Amino acid sequence: MARIGIVTGGGSGLGQSAAVRLAEEGVNIAVVDVNEEGGNETVDMVKKAGADAIFIKADVSNPSDVKQYVDKTVEHFGTIDYFFNNAGISGSGKYFLDTEIEEIEKIVGINLLGALYGVRYVSEVMLKNGGGAIVNTASSAGVIGQDSVVTYSATKHGIIGLTKSMVAEYAKDGLRVNAIAPGPTETPMVKAFYEANPKMKENAAGGIPQKRLGTPEEVAELVAFLLTSKAEYINGEVIRIDGGFTNTK
Numbered sequence: 715m716a717r718i719g720i721v722t723g724g725g726s727g728l729g730q731s732a733a734v735r736l737a738e739e740g741v742n743i744a745v746v747d748v749n750e751e752g753g754n755e756t757v758d759m760v761k762k763a764g765a766d767a768i769f770i771k772a773d774v775s776n777p778s779d780v781k782q783y784v785d786k787t788v789e790h791f792g793t794i795d796y797f798f799n800n801a802g803i804s805g806s807g808k809y810f811l812d813t814e815i816e817e818i819e820k821i822v823g824i825n826l827l828g829a830l831y832g833v834r835y836v837s838e839v840m841l842k843n844g845g846g847a848i849v850n851t852a853s854s855a856g857v858i859g860q861d862s863v864v865t866y867s868a869t870k871h872g873i874i875g876l877t878k879s880m881v882a883e884y885a886k887d888g889l890r891v892n893a894i895a896p897g898p899t900e901t902p903m904v905k906a907f908y909e910a911n912p913k914m915k916e917n918a919a920g921g922i923p924q925k926r927l928g929t930p931e932e933v934a935e936l937v938a939f940l941l942t943s944k945a946e947y948i949n950g951e952v953i954r955i956d957g958g959f960t961n962t963k
């Protein structure tokens with residue numbers, strides 16, 4: 715029987731690539747995003763790859779939207795086997811003391827609360843149905859400290875705490891929860907961030923031992939591996955995928 719996956723932030727970047735990669739493994743996908751156009755584009759791509767897909771418009775920072783995307787997925791597909799908990803924003807790149815409170819609340823609301831709500835409602839369904847696998851998107855900034863991204867870094871460190879502690883509570887019941895920590899990867903989010911902060915772009919590739927950014931396809935490969943049964947005994951891990959970047963810090 716086909717497996718069912720939810721991908722948040724599925725309308726662009728890492729989410730879009732992972733949705734397509736999972737579709738190649740025969741996984742049917744609920745694509746969740748605030749961006750309708752991007753989400754529908756991903757649905758078409760998943761269908762071209764040979765799996766079924768629906769788009770669900772939802773803001774992950776709103777708990778009732780989160781409950782709604784979980785309910786709609788179960789209504790349509792019957793269950794949830796895989797969850798790529800990935801929607802996120804980077805913020806303006808300002809130093810912390812120049813950052814408005816509204817921006818801090820927005821980043822925490824989407825990146826951390828959104829991820830917590832997602833795990834809260836999705837794992838409830840998974841545990842009722844005998845288990846499942848979750849991959850949370852952290853970041854290099856969730857593993858090391860970095861300037862210009864203090865709030866973002868705080869949320870991504872939080873994602874790692876969420877990952878490890880869920881395993882402590884629910885691995886015995888059949889839940890696997892891992893996190894990925896990508897370094898700078900060529901997605902629309904990163905392009906926009908570097909356009910606004912050109913100095914950081916100059917430094918980025920140069921500071922990576924492999925001297926290039928990652929690609930969404932490389933990250934999608936890791937996500938598909940971690941979610942599917944190939945990684946059955948990997949639990950509570952944070953896998954860095956960053957060309958050696960955090961290894962040298």
Ligand SMILES: NC(=O)c1ccc[n+]([C@@H]2O[C@H](COP(=O)([O-])OP(=O)(O)OC[C@H]3O[C@@H](n4cnc5c(N)ncnc54)[C@H](O)[C@@H]3O)[C@@H](O)[C@H]2O)c1
Pocket residue numbers: 722723724725726727728729746747748749752772773774775800801802803804824851852853854895896897898899900901902903904
């Ligand atoms: N690209 C990188 O270099 C990089 C590195 C490390 C971690 N990450 C993380 O990867 C994840 C995906 O980033 P990306 O680079 O693919 O970015 P992206 O901007 O290309 O895609 C993010 C998607 O999330 C959606 N989204 C934003 N806010 C939302 C909300 N409130 N509710 C629902 N959907 C929302 C956007 O509409 C977009 O489609 C993020 O969590 C990001 O922090 C990215």
